Amino acid sequence: xxxxxxxxxxxxxxxxxxxxxxxxxxxxxxxxxxxxxxxxxxxxxxxxxxxxxxxxxxxxxxxxxxxxxxxxxxxxxxxxxxxxxxxxxxxxxxxxxxxxxxxxxxxxxxxxxxxxxxxxxxxxxxxxxxxxxxxxxxxxxx
Numbered sequence: 557x558x559x560x561x562x563x564x565x566x567x568x569x570x571x572x573x574x575x576x577x578x579x580x581x582x583x584x585x586x587x588x589x590x591x592x593x594x595x596x597x598x599x600x601x602x603x604x605x606x607x608x609x610x611x612x613x614x615x616x617x618x619x620x621x622x623x624x625x626x627x628x629x630x631x632x633x634x635x636x637x638x639x640x641x642x643x644x645x646x647x648x649x650x651x652x653x654x655x656x657x658x659x660x661x662x663x664x665x666x667x668x669x670x671x672x673x674x675x676x677x678x679x680x681x682x683x684x685x686x687x688x689x690x691x692x693x694x695x696x697x698x
Contacts, residue, residue, distance in 0.1 A: 557585075557586060557587050558585065558586040558587070558605040558606065558695075558696055558698070559586065559587050559589070559603065559604045559605050560579075560582045560586045560587070560588045560589070560604060560605065560606050560607070560608070560692070560695050560696055561588075561589045561591065561600045561601060561603075561604035561606075561607050561608075562575050562578050562579055562582075562588065562589065562590045562591070562607075562608045562609075562610070563591050563592075563593050563596045563600055563601065563607070563608075563609050563610070563627070564590075564591075564592065564593060564608075564609065564610035564611065564644075565592065565593045565594070565610070565611045565612075565620045565623050565624045566592075566610070566612065567612060567614075567620070568612070568646075570612060570646035570676065570678060570679050570680060571610045571611060571612045571644070571645050571646050573679070573680050573685070574610055574644050574645070574646065574674070574676065574680055574684070574685075574688045575590060575608070575610050575644075575688075576590070577680070577685045577688030577689050577692070578608050578610075578644070578688045578689070578691050578692040578695075579692060580689055580692060581688065581689030581690060581691060581692020581693045581695075581696070582692035582693065582695055582696040583692070584693075584696070585693075585696040585697065586605075586695070586696035588692075589604070593611075593620075593623045593624050593627050594623045596627060598630060598631070598634070601631070601636070601639065602634075602636075602639075604639075605640070605698065606639075606640040606641070606695040606696070606698050607639060607640070607641045607642075607667075607695075608641070608642050608643070608644060608691060608692075608695060609628075609641065609643050609644075609662075610643070610644040610645050611624045611643075611645045611658075612645045612646045612647060613645060613646070613647035613648070613650055613652075613654045613655075613675075614654075617647075617650045617652075617653045617654035617657075618654055619654065619658065628658075628661070628662075631662075631665045632665060634665070634666075635665070635666040636662070636665050636666035636667040637666055638666065638667075638668045639666070639667050639668060640667075640668050640670055640695065640698045641662060641667040641668060641669055641670065642669070642670050642671055642673070642674070642691050642694070642695065643655060643658055643659060643662065643669070643673035643674075644673060644674040644675070644688065644691065645673070645674075645675060645676075646675065646676045646677070646678060646679075646680065647675055647676075647677060647678075648677075648678060652673075652675045655672075655673035655675050656672075656673075658673060659672060659673050670694060670695075670698075671691075671694070674687055674688065674691060
């Protein structure tokens with residue numbers, strides 16, 4: 557059975573809703589670990605067969621600085637060796653530049669980014685939840 561890790565940070569709950577929907581989509585075919593980034597460790601990423609990482613846009617379209625940024629930065633000198641990965645998160649304003657930069661950053665760290673990061677404006681709507689569930693299915697069928 558595939559091991560899927562979903563690591564996320566959520567301030568308002570929007571990104572957490574997305575993480576839960578990804579988990580739901582992956583549960584039928586995989587062992588899913590859903591963990592808040594403040595409780596995560598590198599092994600949650602390195603030991604998984606596929607990974608989803610979620611964080612909303614903060615400030616000037618940046619990752620959350622207290623937990624998510626240091627967690628992501630900890631992989632800078634670790635080759636992720638083609639780890640299948642999809643990024644996700646919500647935003648209030650901007651055009652999603654933080655997600656584009658995050659996708660590129662994780663590619664630079666060696667991740668195999670399976671699709672453009674999924675972003676939702678504020679609270680995920682039904683269509684967004686469906687897209688999240690599809691991400692879960694995609695990760696579990698790699």
